[in-house]
Amino acid sequence: MADEVPSLAESKLTALVVDDNFVNQTMHHKLLDRLGIKNDVVCNGQEAVDVHCSGRNYDLILMDMEMPILNGIQATKRLREMGIESKIAGVTTRANEGDKKEFMEAGLNDFQEKPLTISKLLSILHRLDFHVQTYTMGSIADAANKEVNGTASEKRPAVIFVLGGPGSGKGTQCAYIVDHFGYTHLSAGDLLRAEIKSGSENGTMIQNMIKEGKIVPSEVTIKLLQKAIQENGNDKFLIDGFPRNEENRAAFEKVTGIEPKFVLFFDCPEEEMERRLLGRNQGREDDNIETIRKRFKVFLESSLPVIQYYEAKGKVRKIHAAKPIEDVFQEVKAVFSPEAEKVKRKQ
Ligand SMILES: Nc1ncnc2c1ncn2[C@@H]1O[C@H](COP(=O)(O)OP(=O)(O)O)[C@@H](O)[C@H]1O
Numbered sequence: 001m002a003d004e005v006p007s008l009a010e011s012k013l014t015a016l017v018v019d020d021n022f023v024n025q026t027m028h029h030k031l032l033d034r035l036g037i038k039n040d041v042v043c044n045g046q047e048a049v050d051v052h053c054s055g056r057n058y059d060l061i062l063m064d065m066e067m068p069i070l071n072g073i074q075a076t077k078r079l080r081e082m083g084i085e086s087k088i089a090g091v092t093t094r095a096n097e098g099d100k101k102e103f104m105e106a107g108l109n110d111f112q113e114k115p116l117t118i119s120k121l122l123s124i125l126h127r128l129d130f131h132v133q134t135y136t137m138g139s140i141a142d143a144a145n146k147e148v149n150g151t152a153s154e155k156r157p158a159v160i161f162v163l164g165g166p167g168s169g170k171g172t173q174c175a176y177i178v179d180h181f182g183y184t185h186l187s188a189g190d191l192l193r194a195e196i197k198s199g200s201e202n203g204t205m206i207q208n209m210i211k212e213g214k215i216v217p218s219e220v221t222i223k224l225l226q227k228a229i230q231e232n233g234n235d236k237f238l239i240d241g242f243p244r245n246e247e248n249r250a251a252f253e254k255v256t257g258i259e260p261k262f263v264l265f266f267d268c269p270e271e272e273m274e275r276r277l278l279g280r281n282q283g284r285e286d287d288n289i290e291t292i293r294k295r296f297k298v299f300l301e302s303s304l305p306v307i308q309y310y311e312a313k314g315k316v317r318k319i320h321a322a323k324p325i326e327d328v329f330q331e332v333k334a335v336f337s338p339e340a341e342k343v344k345r346k347q
């Protein structure tokens with residue numbers, strides 16, 4: 001499965017680590033390595049300038065601030081004066097607002113506090129528009145598995161993915177399915193929103209991505225889903241709003257070993273979804289026309305291919321979702337009922 005997803009190593013993304021501390025050098029080098037990003041390490045700002053003078057160039061520079069000879073602010077300024085267009089992310093410990101401002105004004109594209117973690121690095125890459133869909137699946141699997149105590153692969157529940165555009169009625173219909181057929185509903189969006197509220201270290205990154213209608217790195221979402229599955233006594237789950245792109249899909253399968261029983265797809269025209277979202281009134285930051293349009297675009301470009309993937313495997317159960325709620329549920333019931341009947345007959 002890992003081979004189906006191109007790795008960053010294949011995309012030839014390169015990075016330079018600029019840090020005078022050996023522990024940080026090693027850690028940053030290893031984190032980049034885990035994501036398949038080829039990287040070099042230098043010990044201070046002067047060495048970063050020298051390496052560029054010798055003709056080397058990098059897509060990304062992770063720049064420490066306090067360093068001997070030439071510090072991060074001076075080095076960033078110098079590199080920009082030299083016309084270096086690499087994305088530079090300042091990675092510092094306890095910078096005060098003044099330092100941070102000066103560092104940003106020197107020519108940074110992004111800023112992150114140490115210690116750098118895999119999640120923080122992923123969020124830097126996302127913000128800088130490097131294509132995170134192309135992470136090596138091995139590294140995502142490792143990261144997710146290491147950060148969760150026990151994996152969902154220890155428990156192999158029945159899973160149904162519930163997909164459809166924003167506002168197609170996924171959450172509404174899931175509530176009915178839970179009532180009638182005893183599934184537990186896990187909404188990826190709700191789990192992400194709860195993570196923001198919990199004040200976790202990923203909160204700000206998740207909030208920014210949701211505001212932009214972008215897809216949060218799989219590692220983060222899968223960890224939340226695994227935890228929710230593990231903590232729940234039920235053995236059958238509706239996973240709503242996931243997988244939203246190819247990376248979500250492949251990483252979930254790889255990490256959990258779970259294949260969905262089938263995929264419930266709510267098919268609804270955009271005008272109807274837009275009307276519903278604008279009237280949803282749940283105080284969601286992303287239910288505004290600008291973000292809604294971005295979410296529609298992401299759905300068409302990234303989520304539909306996932307539905308097509310499952311269609312080719314004969315796993316999609318398409319529901320015509322532009323009807324009144326009760327009518328939609330009649331169609332949903334027909335998908336679930338044969339299964340419910342089978343259970344009844346066995347009893
Ligand atoms: N079949 C329907 N007809 C009209 N409104 C609907 C229908 N299904 C859901 N809604 C409303 O549309 C909005 C979006 O539905 P929701 O279930 O939250 O969608 P999703 O989870 O797919 O984003 C909600 O306000 C909901 O009450």
Ligand SMILES: Nc1ccn([C@@H]2O[C@H](COP(=O)(O)OP(=O)(O)O)[C@@H](O)[C@H]2O)c(=O)n1
Nearest residue numbers: 166167188189210213214215216241242244
């Ligand atoms: N698998 C997922 C699900 C949601 N999300 C984020 O959460 C937002 C809201 O998702 P949602 O499923 O709650 O809502 P809808 O957009 O379906 O109405 C998405 O636009 C994404 O920014 C994600 O990144 N990855």
